[in-house]
Amino acid sequence: MTRRFTANRIKSNRNYTVADVSETLGVHFKTVRNWIRVGLPVIDANRPLLINGADLKIHLKQKRRATMFDCENHEMCCFRCKQPMKPILDSLLFIAKPAGMAHMTGACEECGTRMNKYVSWRDVNDIWKDLEGKLPIAEKHIVLRGQKLLNCPFSEVSSDEK
Ligand SMILES: [Zn+2]
Structure with a gap:
């Protein structure tokens, strides 16, 4: 089974919590936290952390492409x-x-x-x-x-x- 994130499920005009992202993409919440650590932007420093859908899409695309070329x-x-x-x-x-x-x-x-x-x-x-x-x-x-x-x-x- 290949692990492919379906960025299509993410809506650009919505904000997501870490739990939302984890659920929507079927990844562990620690994975999402790690994405934030390596550069996935959050809306602001307030809790819960919110991730903009458009930013998340960019991040996922970038991740996919990063495997193609450095x-x-x-x-x-x-x-x-x-x-x-x-x-x-x-x-x-x-x-x-x-x-x-x-x-x-x-x-x-x-x-x-x-x-x-x-x-x-x-x-x-x-x-x-x-x-x-x-x-x-x-x-x-x-x-x-x-x-x-x-x-x-x-x-x-x-x-x-x-
Ligand atoms: Zn070009």
């Missing part, structure tokens, strides 16, 4: 090119997520397909430099979601991070 930090998996590709710098956005993570999104430099992945804020500056270089990352490429998430993600990693 990306460098500054690359994302383009499912049209079927290989790790660099994003067009102008299209690149980092969207702040809880738990020190960022949703990296950008268009494939080859075919323009939108690519997504989750990265740690710690890596954002390096990713930026790997892609083009010298200049500091521009404000317009950063979107902070929620208020008091991160004041300045780049000068220092916030101290409450594990």
Whole structure:
């Protein structure tokens, strides 16, 4: 029996608790907690933790693709090119997520397909430099979601991070 997560059962416009996800996908709740630890975003720090359906879908797709090819930090998996590709710098956005993570999104430099992945804020500056270089990352490429998430993600990693 192959273990395949049916992302189709997840509704993008719904929020799920860990127990909901566990039940809907038929995975252990510890598995879901582990996904959160490795980058599945949660809505905020309040209990119970809520996971947005759209975020979960992205995470599941990313998991599946990650088994097909490994990306460098500054690359994302383009499912049209079927290989790790660099994003067009102008299209690149980092969207702040809880738990020190960022949703990296950008268009494939080859075919323009939108690519997504989750990265740690710690890596954002390096990713930026790997892609083009010298200049500091521009404000317009950063979107902070929620208020008091991160004041300045780049000068220092916030101290409450594990
Ligand atoms: Zn592509």
